[in-house]
Amino acid sequence: MKLSPSAWIGLAMLAAYVAVGILGPVIAPYDLGQPHVELAHQFERGSAAHWLGTDASGRDTLSQLLWGARSALELSVIVVAISSVIGLGIGTIAGWFGGATDEVVMRIVDVLMAFPGILLNIAIVATVAHPGVPLTIGALCANGWVGYARVARGQVLALRERDYVAAAVALGASHRRVMVRHLVPNLMGPAMVQMSFGLGSVIIIEASLSFLGIGPQLDYTWGAMLDQARNFLWNTEWVRIYAVVPGLAITWVVLGANLLGDGLRDRLDPRQRGKR
Amino acid sequence: MSIGSFLLRRLGSGALAILGVSILTFGFLHLVPGDPVDHLAGGDAPPGIRLKIEQCMGLDRPLAIQFVSFLGHVADGTLGRQCRNGDPAGPTVAARVREVMPNTLALAVWGMVVAIVLALPLGVLAAIRRGTWLDTLTTTVALSGISIPQMMFAPLLILWGFITLGWFPGPTEVGPRAIVLPALAIGTHLMAMLARMTRSSMVEVLGEDYVRTARAKGLAEGRVLALHALRNALLPVITVAGLQFGSLLSGAIIIENVFARPGLGSTLVDAIKERNYPVVQGAVLVIAAIYVVVNTFVDLAYGLADPRIRRA
Numbered sequence: 001m002k003l004s005p006s007a008w009i010g011l012a013m014l015a016a017y018v019a020v021g022i023l024g025p026v027i028a029p030y031d032l033g034q035p036h037v038e039l040a041h042q043f044e045r046g047s048a049a050h051w052l053g054t055d056a057s058g059r060d061t062l063s064q065l066l067w068g069a070r071s072a073l074e075l076s077v078i079v080v081a082i083s084s085v086i087g088l089g090i091g092t093i094a095g096w097f098g099g100a101t102d103e104v105v106m107r108i109v110d111v112l113m114a115f116p117g118i119l120l121n122i123a124i125v126a127t128v129a130h131p132g133v134p135l136t137i138g139a140l141c142a143n144g145w146v147g148y149a150r151v152a153r154g155q156v157l158a159l160r161e162r163d164y165v166a167a168a169v170a171l172g173a174s175h176r177r178v179m180v181r182h183l184v185p186n187l188m189g190p191a192m193v194q195m196s197f198g199l200g201s202v203i204i205i206e207a208s209l210s211f212l213g214i215g216p217q218l219d220y221t222w223g224a225m226l227d228q229a230r231n232f233l234w235n236t237e238w239v240r241i242y243a244v245v246p247g248l249a250i251t252w253v254v255l256g257a258n259l260l261g262d263g264l265r266d267r268l269d270p271r272q273r274g275k276r
Numbered sequence: 277m278s279i280g281s282f283l284l285r286r287l288g289s290g291a292l293a294i295l296g297v298s299i300l301t302f303g304f305l306h307l308v309p310g311d312p313v314d315h316l317a318g319g320d321a322p323p324g325i326r327l328k329i330e331q332c333m334g335l336d337r338p339l340a341i342q343f344v345s346f347l348g349h350v351a352d353g354t355l356g357r358q359c360r361n362g363d364p365a366g367p368t369v370a371a372r373v374r375e376v377m378p379n380t381l382a383l384a385v386w387g388m389v390v391a392i393v394l395a396l397p398l399g400v401l402a403a404i405r406r407g408t409w410l411d412t413l414t415t416t417v418a419l420s421g422i423s424i425p426q427m428m429f430a431p432l433l434i435l436w437g438f439i440t441l442g443w444f445p446g447p448t449e450v451g452p453r454a455i456v457l458p459a460l461a462i463g464t465h466l467m468a469m470l471a472r473m474t475r476s477s478m479v480e481v482l483g484e485d486y487v488r489t490a491r492a493k494g495l496a497e498g499r500v501l502a503l504h505a506l507r508n509a510l511l512p513v514i515t516v517a518g519l520q521f522g523s524l525l526s527g528a529i530i531i532e533n534v535f536a537r538p539g540l541g542s543t544l545v546d547a548i549k550e551r552n553y554p555v556v557q558g559a560v561l562v563i564a565a566i567y568v569v570v571n572t573f574v575d576l577a578y579g580l581a582d583p584r585i586r587r588a
Binding site: 107110111115116118119122123124126127200204207208211212214223226227229230233234236239240243244246247248250251254255258259 | 289292293296297300301304308419420422423424425427428429430431432434435439440523526529530533534541544545548549556560563564567
């Protein structure tokens, strides 16, 4: 596929994220699977034993970064997968059948859009005292599908007027067949743009939840690291490293996702090329 | 379509969406496992206090009655009682919203001012000098601004502006100078989005026939840019800025949290954490209403600014 250089950079950045996410806990110098506290080693600067230093509990910063990558990767991939399948399905059905189905779906979309998404995520995650990863995933999917549904519906409204769709219907194809064979494959382009941007926002929202202390209680997620950093701001020398490490990791993923999303969109709509 | 009927239709469907959000919140709150009184009073509170809180929240009545009484409190403008001590004559939810709203408003306005002051010149400059190093620099700055999480940027601003340099007041402090760092934190993030938007919109407009015509008839370049190009390019920027303003008004949760500023967003987050049903319900309603009203006005402004849309 012909993609702009910046889109390739974005793709490479995301590939690096995926690789680090998969290998992270394996290549991490210390095992963070078991909670441990070594106050003798707290707030250390970079050294041979701890390249990026340690945190308030003496845990290795580099290991936290790598373990955090795994948890971010798991969560972001699962959320994007579930939201996109649900959203594209609902949007395709709404756009194809139109009428009352479309009306009901769009009213639900309106309700979910009439409200800042992260507050809904917080409300869901806050329902239990100790939310786990599955609940966080559910919370992010609860409104994550809306964007995909809008994209799919918009595409289907245009696609349903195409001759090949009319031909399929004339040849007696079932609703299901038209949607699966003719509509969905042709809306995958815009869907991929949405998935790329969606990945970036999932990372940010998940980190925000951990930062606010309402995510899964894992102390090595990037959001939890940032939360710890801002609680020890007075430790200025240390915090310069400790805040920037997870912050740049998040920036890396979001930047990669945005570059790839922009590039894919330009590819689909050459009129937009170079404008963004 | 006249402006009147447009407004009527939009506010009508907006009211439906707000009602939907309210019903959703209500249903959601009551589906959640656990006793809200435990959260609000603490598990070992004396039964008298527990009973008072229960009665104050109306939990002793059927669900349908509870919802109708919530609607009643919306109608009388109190949004219900906060019920923290179970005092049926205690402070209302509306009073709480009124208390924090000036904070939220100030942050939204100043954040927006910072964003627009930075974004417009940057975006226009990048569009005029398209393809040069200046364009690349602006685009890079804008993209980074979008990608850098506020959870890192805002604490680093405090570290720089308050702890290291001591120029600005830190979190929890009040006074006019206390708004500087939070406004910068919000503003730079918004700036990135608006600068991108301004650039792309300006690039598009600069390719239009009417800009060529304006140049061909010998107008000064400054006049062409300001009157012919920028004016038209601003439309989508206004839309994005308006929508962003709406979401700022509903509470910039992270910034409010980092700078310990009580606002609409932090009020709701706290209320959700302590399961204060009336406050959650009331804050959600206010936020949804702000969203709907701001979105309607953005669409209206769009129509006023561009006669083609009004006629369509």
